[in-house]
Amino acid sequence: MRMIAKSMLLLALLVCGSAQAQGIYPGDAVSINGETISYQRFQGFYIEYRNSKGVAVGARGDQFELLTRLRNEAMNLLIEQVLVAQAAAAAGVMADPQMVDAAYDELRSVFDSEQAFQMKLEGDGFTPESLRIHLGRMMAAQQYLNAIREEAADISDADLEQYYDDNRDRLTLPEQVRVRHILITWKPLGKTDDRAYIRESMNPILERARAGEDFAALAREYSDDYATRQSGGDTGFFNRGQMAPEFEEAAFALQPGEISDVVETSFGVHIIRLEERQDEELLPLDDVREQLLDYVRNELAEQAVRAEIDGLAETADIRILIPLGPADEQAAR
Secondary structure, X not given: OHHHHHHHHHHHHHHHOOOOOOOOOOOEEEEEOOEEEEHHHHHHHHHHHHHHOOOOOOOOHHHHHHHHHHHHHHHHHHHHHHHHHHHHHHOOOOOOHHHHHHHHHHHHOOOOOHHHHHHHHHHOOOOHHHHHHHHXXXXXXXXXXXXXXXXXXXXXXXXXXXHHHHOOOOOEEOOEEEEEEEEEEOOOOOOOOHHHHHHHHHHHHHHHHHXXXXXXXXXHHHOOOOOOHHHOOEEEEEEOOOOOHHHHHHHHHOXXXXXXXXEEOOOEEEEEEEEEEEOOEEOOHHHHHHHHHXXXXXXXXXXXXXXXXXXXXXXXXXXXXXOOOHHHHHHHO
């Protein structure tokens, strides 16, 4: 669904950006169930797609792989767009002429003069009339897909409860801990063994912490972790997989109020005090019902749209008439 939505947007924007008027392959780029798309129109579509990805074309040879992938992606999006437009026409779906006129006028308003607008249309392979037809087809295609989405998103309470039961793992909050820590980083000190010296320097701090001194105050005084020092070494809650493995192993092994031994990581040496632990928890259905309903509806709608597009492609006669590799990209610049 995201891919086809992007293609609808890109085609609507097609006449608003720069595009090369002629490619190295004059004529047609692709045939879809007998409907041909000119190379000129494909090239304009591709350039808009490439620009939407923030890719600037240079002379570097290492861009060929990226640009070839983008050309293939643009071709696939263009094919999908045409397939959906054809399906909408076959189903008798038509756009409101007033909405088509409004969309046309909005595109026209971007340009300072009628001449500039006409030049842009010609460069992208459109006439005013063919652009109106194109916009109407895009709107009809969107209506066609929206109907599929709405039908797929109609789910009952029983369906939602079954989804909840089937996805308990995904709806379970992992175990989390919140700790304070003091870090002394590895750094050159000009000692015989800098690392040994740094390890030893943490021991008196550890003794003071275990003797009952305020851990947060010690962190503000001694910790080299500038991100947490001002908050007394407080990391906030985190779950497994977010911290250095050695740090994480020590933190999750502690009981609330307990202070670790000296822990070594790639950053330096730490001492850790466990502040809070939150056990693994399955989110209650009643607490997440509305959010889950929206998520499931969107997921089912995407699946239905993707299945529809894939089905259209499987039965379509699609013939790509141009190469899409690096040589074509290089010559087209």
